[in-house]
Amino acid sequence: MASSDDERPRARGGAPPGAAPVLTASNLLGRIGLDAAGCARRLTFLSFDAADVENLAQLRAVAHANVDGIVEDFYGHLLSFEETRRLLADPERVARLKKLQREYFLRMLEGDFGHDYFESRLRVGAAHASTDLRPEWYLGTYSLYLRLLGGRLLEHYRDEPDTLLALLGSFTKVVFLDMGLAIDGYILSGYVDRTLAQDYRRMAEVAEQALAEKADLEQAKADLTGMIVHDLKGPLGGILAVTQLALRQASGAPSDRHFAQIQRSAQDLMRMIENLLEIDQMQEGRLELRLEPVAIDGLLAECSAEYRAAAEIAGMTIAVAIEAPLPVLMTDRWLLRRVLNNLVVNAVRHSAAGAIDLAARLAGAQVEIRIHDSGRGIPSADQAALFDRARRRRGSHREDTGLGLVFCKMACERMGGTIAIESTPGSGTTFVITLPAEASL
Numbered sequence: 001m002a003s004s005d006d007e008r009p010r011a012r013g014g015a016p017p018g019a020a021p022v023l024t025a026s027n028l029l030g031r032i033g034l035d036a037a038g039c040a041r042r043l044t045f046l047s048f049d050a051a052d053v054e055n056l057a058q059l060r061a062v063a064h065a066n067v068d069g070i071v072e073d074f075y076g077h078l079l080s081f082e083e084t085r086r087l088l089a090d091p092e093r094v095a096r097l098k099k100l101q102r103e104y105f106l107r108m109l110e111g112d113f114g115h116d117y118f119e120s121r122l123r124v125g126a127a128h129a130s131t132d133l134r135p136e137w138y139l140g141t142y143s144l145y146l147r148l149l150g151g152r153l154l155e156h157y158r159d160e161p162d163t164l165l166a167l168l169g170s171f172t173k174v175v176f177l178d179m180g181l182a183i184d185g186y187i188l189s190g191y192v193d194r195t196l197a198q199d200y201r202r203m204a205e206v207a208e209q210a211l212a213e214k215a216d217l218e219q220a221k222a223d224l225t226g227m228i229v230h231d232l233k234g235p236l237g238g239i240l241a242v243t244q245l246a247l248r249q250a251s252g253a254p255s256d257r258h259f260a261q262i263q264r265s266a267q268d269l270m271r272m273i274e275n276l277l278e279i280d281q282m283q284e285g286r287l288e289l290r291l292e293p294v295a296i297d298g299l300l301a302e303c304s305a306e307y308r309a310a311a312e313i314a315g316m317t318i319a320v321a322i323e324a325p326l327p328v329l330m331t332d333r334w335l336l337r338r339v340l341n342n343l344v345v346n347a348v349r350h351s352a353a354g355a356i357d358l359a360a361r362l363a364g365a366q367v368e369i370r371i372h373d374s375g376r377g378i379p380s381a382d383q384a385a386l387f388d389r390a391r392r393r394r395g396s397h398r399e400d401t402g403l404g405l406v407f408c409k410m411a412c413e414r415m416g417g418t419i420a421i422e423s424t425p426g427s428g429t430t431f432v433i434t435l436p437a438e439a440s441l
């Protein structure tokens, strides 16, 4: 039998955005590759035979007499659960559904399980998938049919338990046939793919949110650290100013040495703070170069003068060797000076005694500055990590914060140049800076 619902292409209304494409009648069986032989095979698997057809015919009388009550009880049950009630808010829809439900139920007892029957059951499954009714609610509802019809049958066959069992057994086979086709209908409508896609989307949203929160937190931490580091410059500047004053009025008293020591420590601290702040600025692309003509020989002389006392205390000498002619570069004087300061402090700290040589020359299109110490040298396996911030964080070898060389590399690159290391354990270390000479005057 072909009921009126066979002609309608799919459930009306209620289909969410992204729902399955319209499923036209008479094409679903083909789409799951279910031909006449396949349909017959399903019935055989359910052990459906002529006796069942007879049993269904016997059931029809009771079913027709009770169908209205069964349908009422059916929707009474669905309206008592939040998950199913939400789809039945419109009384007109419920009235329409009751009529369709009546046809659906009675058709189960017709005994005509041909192509049209299979097709219509697939479509009803697909129609429910389009309303986004989860399959457990839809499939669970089939048990209602058994309970509602079973109760009515009991009234008729109370004294014939064998008949009652046989009738219910045949009806149960149809229920399971319909449930199987309902599942196929859900799969055909793309419900599984849609649900998975929704789950993945939700998971992606949760992950994105967690990442955004983590990034916010890290930013807040970085901002706070930056602020604290920046604020340290104030009191440190105060200490430097006072020690400077005290050293200017030096009288040869033993306290002078202490002041000089305090000044060196405060300068070290200031240098580390500036490294940190400028690394952050360079990483965020905020460090503007202040270009001006810079004579490299003068800059190296200034640098060696600044650290000569510290070097002498450590039993070292600092020498500057310039190979003329050396062009005047257009670069950031303050930044380059800070790179040199870092490298010279490094050299003083890591050479037990001996000489620190600062040299500069023109090498093709580059100005090359070399800072050599006669310290213990750095094994080549450790050299790559020296300029890498992430690796410095894990274990610093040559400096307190481990960030001096990271700063030097970033600053040299910011000025359009490079920095490299040449070192052999036992015979000292040379840092080689190159800066483009074409940026010269």
Ligand code: HEM
Pocket (backbone or CB within 6 Å): 005, 008, 010, 011, 012, 013, 014, 078, 083, 084, 085, 087, 088, 093, 097, 100, 101, 104, 123, 124, 127, 128, 131, 133, 137, 138, 141, 142
């Ligand atoms: C044994 C279980 C069920 C059967 C046999 C059944 C039967 C049907 C039938 C025959 C249709 C018409 C399909 C079409 O348009 O071709 C339909 C549609 C529908 N059913 Fe069910 N149904 C069942 C369970 C449920 C449940 C649990 C709900 C939950 C509230 C539900 C809600 C709906 C809705 C919202 C529609 C679409 C109505 C529309 O077209 O506006 N059904 N059902």
